[in-house]
Amino acid sequence: MVVESEGVKSAVVSSPSSRKLKPSTLRIGTRYRANRLKGPYDAIVIGSGIGGLTTAACLAKAGKKVLVLEQHYTAGGYTHSYARNGYEWDVGVHYIGDMGSPHTLGRRLFDYITDGKLEWAPMDENYDRFFLGDKVVNLRAGKEGLRLSLLDAFPDEQEAIDQYVKLLGKVADGMQWYTLSKLTPGLLSPLVHKGLDIALPDYFNKTTWDVLSELTDNQELIGAITGQWGDCGVTPRQSSFMVHALIAKHYLYGGFYPVGGASEIAKTIIPVIQQPGGEVFTYADVTDILVEKGKATGVRMSDGEEIPAPMVISNAGVINTFEKLLPAEAAEIIGYKRKRRHIIPSMPHIGLYIGLKGTPEALGLPRTNFWIYPSADHDSNVQQFLDDPENTEFPVVYISFPAAKDPDYQNRWPGTSTIEIVAPTTWEMFEPWQDTTWGKRGEDYEALKQKITDQLLEVMYEKLPQLRGKVDYVETSTPLSTAWFCRYGRGELYGLDHNPERFEQDWLKPKTDIPGLYLTGQDILTCGVVGAMIGGLVSTLAIQGWRGAGLAKRIFVG
Secondary structure, eight states: OOOOOOEEEESSOOOGGGSOOOOOSOOOSEEOOGGGOOOOOSEEEEOOSHHHHHHHHHHHHTTOOEEEEOSSSSSOGGGOEEEETTEEEESSOSOBSSOSSTTSHHHHHHHHHHTTOOOEEEOOSEEEEEEETTEEEEEESSHHHHHHHHHHHOTTOHHHHHHHHHHHHHHHHHHHHHHHHTTSOGGGHHHHHHHHHHHSOTTTTSBHHHHHHTTOOOHHHHHHHTTTGGGTTOOTTTSBHHHHHHHHHHTTTOOEEETTOTHHHHHHHHHHHHTTTOEEEESOOEEEEEEETTEEEEEEETTSOEEEOSOEEEOSOHHHIIIIISOHHHHHHTTHHHHHTTOOBOOBEEEEEEEEESOHHHHTOOSSEEEEESSSOHHHHHHHHHHSTTTSOOSOEEEEOHHHHOTTHHHHSTTEEEEEEEEEOOSTTTGGGTTSBTTBOOHHHHHHHHHHHHHHHHHHHHHOGGGTTTEEEEEEEOHHHHHHHHOOTTOBSSSBOOSTTGGGOTTOSSBOSSTTEEEOSGGGSOSSHHHHHHHHHHHHHHHHGGGGHHHHIIIIIO
16 A cells, blocks of 8 residues: 655656656545535545445435544545646555456455446466565465465465465354454453354464464465565564454455555445435545534534534544544543553555556556565564665565456557555654654755665566666655544554554453444554455444344345
């Protein structure tokens, strides 16, 4: 996931600051004005990320009038797209799994909240390619595809590979129980957690490395199995095996991309929200959640407008909700400061948005993601980078080809192609400029970005030498861009870090201890588009109680 960038570099103009950025031509949602409010509303959702949109759409399907407030100029959160200079990029929907059949949970939910209007295109059968130093592993779609992909690269590890594939299914089954625990009232939590201890395998929330090292001592195989660690932003020795297994299972049948680009997601959901009278407003900056007599009663906007509602649903992230939007005394009463010690923000990132003249076919661009690593030891790669980020190669460079993945792209932007590159970084590298304004951060900042841009382009040219001299346009985003556009304070990519401790926090669920205030999105369940979307569904079910039984059956059972 990445966010819209700020600096510009092109093959013609060498200075990023010498070219003024034109606004994106893609705008989804209705611009907020106080006189456009048509209350009263049954609920207010803060943030139009996929979790917030899912909750709003599910409530709208139940006849509720929901107001979604998005501070950015376009709706969608990390699922939005932007277009500039004749090119279009997604900012987070690089690929999604489980969309090839209408009978998967994720596809059922997408079809439900879009009235079946969102279409999906498959990527190549070899949807992920891992470069582990000099070793290349091609991940192919299907359970047998995964097994054979690993066996091709590690023919002596059949037993470990077969055991690993079995573990994925067991964790996915256990996840249903874990999701159920998010719906239980506080009084029943101890009982449910005892049930979880019985239902869940003991490796469910161990670290990924601990689990895999019991299957094999082949560190290169472990590196290949965990080649998608960038999808949750946590390396094998730090991540919960639960989230690793969910990601691996999610992509078991390959990767898919929305036809028409990522902006189609919000575009197809918003009419569902509008049907019973709801709305999705952009440029709608919420500054406060209003609390009266201990209960959430509405929100205050940056223009001073107060909008009442019996229910406020925050998709702004747990840390933003409790530290920036709620009154300090309200957070203190429910013991947030003590709970905060058990969660940390996820990693920040660099993003490159690249435009090229020529179609993907002419340029030889695949519908396969590239994951490029210095070696198979992901934790060591990251540690070396953290020790000296300015002089060490990136621990992972992810390269995605959206124009190749979207069969409709040439209809919108004929004769062009786009590439996106994502790499982890540190907040500390960019912290000196945290109080500066987007697009006006000074020459030192631009020089640092230029150095990083050139470094990442060289990684791309090494794997795709035919592109050298073909790049027409480049923009680079930093953690400051994420903080500016998505309000994540340290530029974090996946909300909360997905380590085992995070998944032991039973307070990370939709219903907060403040009556009338609910949470939604990736922080209450897991990251990723479908993880945040299921978080949105779980929030709906927590709000509806027994009235949501029909919806739960429809999505979870089919």
